[in-house]
Amino acid sequence: MSCPSQIFTGFRALGFVSNHIPLAVRHHQKHKENYVVTCVGKAFHTYNCSRLGIVSVSNLHPDQITCLAVDAYLVFTACNNVIYAYTRGREVAHTFTGHEKSVHCLLPFGRHLISVDELSCVCVWDIATEECYLEMQFDNSCFRVSAAIHPSTYLNKVLFASQQGALQLWNVHTNKLLYTFPGWGSAVTALEQAPAVDVVAVGLSSGCVVVHNIRYDEKLMSFTQDWGPVTAISFRTDGHPVMVTGSPAGHIALWNLEEKKLQSQMRDAHCSSVTGLQCLQSEPLLVTSSPDNSVKVWIFDQPDGGGRLLRQRTGHSAPPTKVCYHGNTGQTLLTAAQDSTLRSFSTVHDRLDRSLGRASYNKKATKRLGLKNDTYMMPPIIDFASEPSRQSDWDSVIACHRGKLMVTTWHLQRSTMGSHHLKPTEKQERRQTRAVCVAITSCGNFGLVGYSSGHVDIYNMQSGLHRGSYGTPTAHKGAVRGVATDGLNQVTITAGADTCVKFWKFKTKELMETLTLDCQISRMTLHRDSSMLAVALDDFSVTVVDIDTRRTVRIFAGHTNTVTDMTFRSDARWLITSSMDSTVRTWDLPSGRLIDCFLIDSAVTSLTLSPTGDFLATTHVDDLGVYLWSNMTLYTHVALRPLAADFEPQVMDVPSTSRRSQGVIEEQEDDREKEQYVESDFKSPEQISNELVTLSLLPNSRWQNLLSLDVIKERNKPKQPPKVPKAAPFFLPTVPGLELMFAKSTDDDKEEKTTSDVTIDRLLPLSAFAQLLHNSKDEIDYGTAMEKLKQLGPSAIDAELRQLGPDAGGSVELLVDFLHMLSYQLQTNRDFELTQAYLGLFLKLHGDTVATEPTLVEAAGQLQEAQSATWQRLEESFNQSLCLVNYFKSAVL
Structure with a gap:
């Protein structure tokens, strides 16, 4: 499928931090660092707690992530009814399929993973083998699973909570119900293991938090917050007996478990509900997340035991209405x-x-x-x-x-x-x-x-x-x-x-x-350097006015709804417009034609093109992010032709927060498999990659001056005639060379030199290279002929190519075979510089013959197609590399 846009492609999204999915905190024992994992729609971000700096961004999921969980080694995500296990924060290590409905709860359990879907179907997976060895089905009308935890020191046991208020303790190894807790008359919204063994905290939709001993089924204490249901629970583990709870109002309550009272309040911690809340292990730090697109780290150093905001990472909590580049650096x-x-x-x-x-x-x-x-x-x-x-x-x-x-x-x-x-x-x-x-x-x-x-x-x-x-x-x-x-x-x-x-x-x-003008004006944009003024009208058309002559120079019609924003390219050759019809159109001002158009699922509310022309930034309806689109014309060849009047634009997916490929996640090898290297002697391959070309590594003198042999020979021509050596006795034959030496003649030499040899030489005038071309029937012979040609010097190569022509004892068939050999070399991507040099010399010697013979013209056309395909691929790589080098040289960090 072709790209919906000829000019722009998705690069990445800015401004996303978190959403309604609760955060997860994992401790990396090797790094001695805590990491926070937050969900941002179809991907998740990993931040370090020391600076809240972003560490990694996962690949894009097929749909929105529904829940998130972590263990010491992997990050687990659920997307609809499929569960993924990530390693290194971005690579898929395992995939679990089998649920019929969307998964809303995940619980890593040793070497197992417990998942719960919307039908309250509980599956226990073996992480290594990706097999489901236990499946339990609950009735939603009686026990709709809302949360699950593994009580500490309880072997193979999981505690499930329901929206009906009851709790059940199950042995997932034997698939037996061990005990049922009747509940407290309200739906359970949160479950958390306390630092003490046998004790769990149960958050209810009534705002009550119950600290319960599950071994004796005894309520130890209970607290009630006045801000609505309990959304999250956590315990401090740094020596202070404090329980922290979150609320939909954005407030956080700190409860003293020894004195059984409210110790402190952290009001307005977030602008929205506190969905994620986790105290760091053995540290006086609290990490929270919220749908207001923020992650915050709090430190407990206040006199009343409350938390103070230590660091935060935030984005817009409501959709942006306008975006604009500031300055000329882009x-x-x-x-x-x-x-x-x-x-x-x-x-x-x-x-x-x-x-x-x-x-x-x-x-x-x-x-x-x-x-x-x-x-x-x-x-x-x-x-x-x-x-x-x-x-x-x-x-x-x-x-x-x-x-x-x-x-x-x-x-x-x-x-x-x-x-x-x-x-x-x-x-x-x-x-x-x-x-x-x-x-x-x-x-x-x-x-x-x-x-x-x-x-x-x-x-x-x-x-x-x-x-x-x-x-x-x-x-x-x-x-x-x-x-x-x-x-x-x-x-x-x-x-x-x-x-x-x-x-x-x-x-x-x-x-x-x-x-x-002919209609009421809705907005306008001025490009100061070119004095071009773009005016959007209420009839959905755009008029371009020259403010120097004060005349209308262009009128663009094509949008079917209100034009929301307009922007010029830095040289004023393009005008890019967006509309409520969800299209983004690029108009060419010199020709006055539409050269690019694509659709987006959500209409663009504002857009701006960078002064350097590398990125187009857009904001969308009901979307918190700012999306960057890369201008492909800066690093690849794009043929910009006017679009037809009946052109139907295609929908383009918005980019994700990752700079990597926007495709759906793919399974990759596990880290342990990648570390199993096999020691062997390295041998350089003849061809590195099918996407690259390989050079012959021959000296430049063997091929660089093939087109200048005539000039070189004329320049090196001796100014004085050669001197005649002293005459030797006529009966003593000499050996050719710099020193005078007499040759010893034998009777065998006289017998071998006969008139029949002269006759055979005249009947076979072709050289060894020409004979290989003449007998070539498959690609193996072309490779042999190329190897033969690589052994010759520049003068010998020139002589060999001259002898291929009909005037020098060759034929048209030999010329066709030579062109086929060059096409074969271009397809294999080997000896690229030699192929170009041989082709230049061949066209110089036999260009007139190629233009007059139909068979040669056909062979030359095939060679041209192979040459164009190879060079286009190389040009894209060159332009992309040059673009990156210039960007890194000009970037100011």
């Missing part, structure tokens, strides 16, 4: 989301990601109240603009918020919200007015704001003062849909819902010209 992305936050993502490394905070009317009050109870939070950002020119001096980002007149500024280097709230001077006249679009000048000194009332104001970014307005009294009769300035601060361009694009003098604010 390494920094700015994103605004519906959670009212502004974030900076790095395309180089995740450790460079930063959060600029959440928009607030009063930052000091927000810090005092906390994010959860913040009453000063501003609505989400709907549009922003950035400029790096003066970012070290003052605020370099300006943003407008949904339904608000106030415009905020942000300081990127300090990673914080700015000190200015930009408002017009006549606030009383604009009570129902809201800011809808913003722009910032190329010098970074001024910010422009367009309002729903038709006003366009300009502010000073350093002082935040109002510096004037465009129009008397308004710039447009309807809402302003776009505002921009040229690169020299000479012209200001505004677009409104009144179908007008107006050009103003930046300093005097006088109207220069008005361009009226």
